Structures are given as structure tokens and as C-alpha cells.
Amino acid sequence: MAEHIGTAASRIGELIKSPDMQSAAVDAVRSRAKDLGTEVTRAKGRYEAIAQALGEYARSLRAAQDAADDLLARAVAVQHRIDNATTERTLAARALASLDPSATEADRRRVQGRLTTARTTVSDAEVELQHLRDELEQVVRDRDAAAQRAIDAIGSAQAADRLDDGWWQDWGLDLARSVSEVAGNVAGACGIGALLLGWVPILGQALALTAAIAGALALVADIGLAFDGEKDWMAVVFGIVGVVTFGAGNVVARGANILRTSLKPTASAAVRLTGNSRSPVINAVLTQVKDLKATIRNRPISVVTVRGAFANGWRAVTDTYMSAFRAARAQVLGAASPAHSLLAAAGHGELVADTSAYALLQSVTRRPKALEQIVPLTTRGYELQARALMLVGVDASLAGEWVTGKIDDAMRPPRPTARERLAL
Structure with missing residues (x-):
């Protein structure tokens, strides 16, 4: 393996140094090949160190195996001696026990000698067998020590070249793929839902x-995958745009809240500053301003939160919510232009209604002091509408990109697995 790796590293080096091909693409390939050549060279050193460690361990293992085989053969021979001596000891003991009382002293000593010899043989053989066991344990210890030396050498080689997989390769990459896929799908589906159902109270905000949130999670995963080369950086750009548009949308929402809270006081101030007059024109204007003020006061608000739904008690939750729902639906269906319809559908219906009220209030008011209060707010409303419309356009583009990608993935044939590619 190390030899093959060395050959590959040499060929990569030839590619890097070859002057025959010159172009930007070739230069890019050379740059990547140089990094690859470095990694391959480092891998070669690892495999050489591993091969040396395994070779030394193999020699130690062979020596241990030969020693164990020799000890086994000797132990078998000793065990045979023990078995024979044990049999002889049993026979001699029986002979001594069954010896006739009239036997001579010489016969008695002869049988006693057989028994003593058998006992001595058994004892000596057992001592020898124990020595063989001790030698085998030492052989095992030597083998284990050789194995540990090989393990330490392999570990040192792996630590020295820093080619081991880290947490990213072990589990981080798979986690990033899953988060990118799942969170990206959730962000895309909910983004489309927010564009179409943003006008529905509570549901649109949710x-x-x-x-x-899903877009931010997918963005983090996509950044990691892009650095690993598994994801295109354009996907990261789209993710950043999605997160930025959400932040910008919050800015628009805060501006719309300011307009909403300022609308009724501004209308009241316009009535007060216009005042009564003997002029029929001014009185007609004053009547229009008062009518508009009444319309603003009685207009149902289409924005409601969970806390706001329970503000009048849990019994009134349904009535509160349905009132906001009907008001929001009326804003979508009664929009004066396609742009207003898009804004209302995306949840900016109150901004459109408030800006229209300011514009109408400005058109019927003639007193300069009243106009000083109304004109800046009207201008601010138009600015917020333009920003909101731009954000809706960006979100619609991102949603279209997501849908197009899903359609393309569905129509594209499945990528063959590694096993299938090898079978080809």
C-alpha cells in the first residue's frame, strides 16, 4: 500500500512540475494537486510506519507461537509421565495393602520401593509441568508486550501525520447534511406559507x-458543508439573504407599529387644528377629517397575538380572533392594487391601511400645522411599504428558487451508490 501511495505521490509531483500545460484551469488543478500530493505523502509515511510495526509484531507473534508449540509438546510428554506414574502409584499402593502377612521383609521393601518411586515421579513431573505453565505465561506476556508496542507505534504514526478523522468526519458531516436537508425544507415550506398566509392572525407570524429559525439552522449547516466542498457557496448566499430579510422585516414591523399608534392622535390633532370656520370649503374639509377619524377609530385591527386574543378573557378568544381574521381577509380582498394585495397577503395589511389613511388625511387637510404632522408620517408609510414590497419580492425569489430546486431534484435520476458504481 505504501509503495502504491508513493507512486501516486510521484505522479502528482510530476503533474505539479510539468510545464507542458498552461492555463488558469490547469493552474487551479495544480494548486489542488499540490495539496493532495502533500496529503498523499503524509499518508505514505503512516502506512510505512504501520507496516514496520505490524512486521515487528508478526515476528514476535511467530516466535511466541513457536515457543508455545514447543511448550505444548513438552507438557504433553510430562503429562504422559504423570499419568503413567499415577497408575504405577495406584498399583503399588494396592500391592502393598494386599501383601500377605507372611511375606518376607525383602518383598515388603520391594513393593514399598515401587510406591515411593511412583510418588516421586508424579511429584517431579508436576513440578516440571508447573514450570512449563510459568514459561507459557511469560511467552504470553512477551506476545502482549509486542502487541502493545505495535499499537503504540501505530498510534504515534497516526498522531504525527494528523490525518485522522475528527468530530466533523465522524459525525459532524452527517449531522450537517441532515440539518441542511430538514431545516432547509422547513424554511422553504414555511417561507412560502408566510408569503401566502401571512395575513392570517398568529399563523402568519408563526x-x-x-x-x-429553520433558515438560520440551515445556514449554519450549509456554511460547514460549503467549507467541506459538499455545498455550493451560492446556497450560503441565499441563506444569508433569507436571514437578513427576516431582520429587515422586523424593522418594517416596528415602523408599522409606530405608524399605527400615531394614526388616531394625528387624526384628532388634524380635527383640532382645522377648527370651525365660516368658510364652506374649510367646513367641508373638516367634515371629511372627522369622518376619517371615525373610520380609523372603528376600523377592526387585523393584527392579533396570542396574548391579545386572551386579553378579554378566554370566552372571548374566538370572537377576538375571528374579528381580526375577517379584517385581515378584507384587507387582502379589498386591496386597491396588486402591490397592496401582495403586501396584505404577506401580513402587511395594517401598514397598507394605515398609509392609505395618512394619505387620505393629508389630501383633505389644508392647515399647515396639521400637515407638518401628517406629511412625515405619510412619507414614512410609503417608505415602509416600498421596503416591505422589496422584502416580499426577495422572499418570493428565494421561495421560487427552493421550489425549482425541489422539482429539479425530483426529476433528476437518483445518484448511484458506491456499490452500484463499482458494479458498473
Whole structure:
């Protein structure tokens, strides 16, 4: 293996140094090949160190195996002696026990000698067998020590070249793929839902928030995958745009809240500053301003939160929510232009209604002091509408990109696995 790796490293080196091909693409390939050549060279050193460590261990293992085989053969021979001596000891003991009382002293000493010899043989053989066991344990210890030396040498080689997989390769990459896939799908689906159902009280805000959180998670995963080369950086750019548009949308929402809270006081101030007059024109204007003020006061608000739904008690939750729902639906269906319809559908219906009220208030008011209060707010409303419309356009583009990608993935044939590619 190390020899093959060395050959590959040499060929990569020839590619890097070859002057025959010159172009930007070739230069890029050379740059990547140089990094690859360095990694391959480092891998060669690892495999050489591993091969040396395994070779030394193989020699130690062979020596241990030969020693164990020799000890086994000797132990078998000793065990045979023990078995024979044990049999002889049993026979001699029986002979001594069954010896006739009239036997001579010489016969008695002869049988006693057989028994003593058998006992001595058994004892000596057992001592020898124990020595063989001790030698085998030492052989095992030597083998284990050789194995540990090989393990330490392999570990040192792996630590020295820093080619081992880290947490990213072990589990981080798979986690990033899963997060990118799941969170990206959630962000795309909820983003489309927020564009179409943003006008629905509570649901629209929940969809937008879910899309933003899922988009942020997918962005983090996509950045990691892009650095690893598994994801295109354009996907990261789209993710950043999605997160930025959510932040910009919050800015628009805060501006819309300011307009909403300022609308009724501004209308009241316009009535007060216009005042009564004997002029029929001014009185007609004053009547228009008062009518507009009444319309603003009685206009149902289409924005409602969970806390706001329970503000009048849990019994009134349904009535509160349905009132906001009907008001929001009326804003979508009664929009004066396609742009207003898009804004209302995306949840900016109150901004459109408030800006229209300011514009109408400005058109019927003639007193300079009243106009000083109304004109800046009207201008601010138009600015916020333009920003909101731009954000809706960006979100629609991102949603279209996501849908197009899903359609392309569905129509593209499945990528063959490594096993299938090898079978080809």
C-alpha cells in the first residue's frame, strides 16, 4: 500500500512540475494537486510506519507461537509421565495393602520401593509441568508486550501525520447534511406559507418565525458543508439573504407599529387644528377629517397575538380572533392594487391601511400645522411599504428558487451508490 501511495505521490509531483500545460484551469488543478500530493505523502509515511510495526509484531507473534508449540509438546510428554506414574502409584499402593502377612521383609521393601518411586515421579513431573505453565505465561506476556508496542507505534504514526478523522468526519458531516436537508425544507415550506398566509392572525407570524429559525439552522449547516466542498457557496448566499430579510422585516414591523399608534392622535390633532370656520370649503374639509377619524377609530385591527386574543378573557378568544381574521381577509380582498394585495397577503395589511389613511388625511387637510404632522408620517408609510414590497419580492425569489430546486431534484435520476458504481 505504501509503495502504491508513493507512486501516486510521484505522479502528482510530476503533474505539479510539468510545464507542458498552461492555463488558469490547469493552474487551479495544480494548486489542488499540490495539496493532495502533500496529503498523499503524509499518508505514505503512516502506512510505512504501520507496516514496520505490524512486521515487528508478526515476528514476535511467530516466535511466541513457536515457543508455545514447543511448550505444548513438552507438557504433553510430562503429562504422559504423570499419568503413567499415577497408575504405577495406584498399583503399588494396592500391592502393598494386599501383601500377605507372611511375606518376607525383602518383598515388603520391594513393593514399598515401587510406591515411593511412583510418588516421586508424579511429584517431579508436576513440578516440571508447573514450570512449563510459568514459561507459557511469560511467552504470553512477551506476545502482549509486542502487541502493545505495535499499537503504540501505530498510534504515534497516526498522531504525527494528523490525518485522522475528527468530530466533523465522524459525525459532524452527517449531522450537517441532515440539518441542511430538514431545516432547509422547513424554511422553504414555511417561507412560502408566510408569503401566502401571512395575513392570517398568529399563523402568519408563526410561519415567518419558523422559517427564520429553520433558515438560520440551515445556514449554519450549509456554511460547514460549503467549507467541506459538499455545498455550493451560492446556497450560503441565499441563506444569508433569507436571514437578513427576516431582520429587515422586523424593522418594517416596528415602523408599522409606530405608524399605527400615531394614526388616531394625528387624526384628532388634524380635527383640532382645522377648527370651525365660516368658510364652506374649510367646513367641508373638516367634515371629511372627522369622518376619517371615525373610520380609523372603528376600523377592526387585523393584527392579533396570542396574548391579545386572551386579553378579554378566554370566552372571548374566538370572537377576538375571528374579528381580526375577517379584517385581515378584507384587507387582502379589498386591496386597491396588486402591490397592496401582495403586501396584505404577506401580513402587511395594517401598514397598507394605515398609509392609505395618512394619505387620505393629508389630501383633505389644508392647515399647515396639521400637515407638518401628517406629511412625515405619510412619507414614512410609503417608505415602509416600498421596503416591505422589496422584502416580499426577495422572499418570493428565494421561495421560487427552493421550489425549482425541489422539482429539479425530483426529476433528476437518483445518484448511484458506491456499490452500484463499482458494479458498473
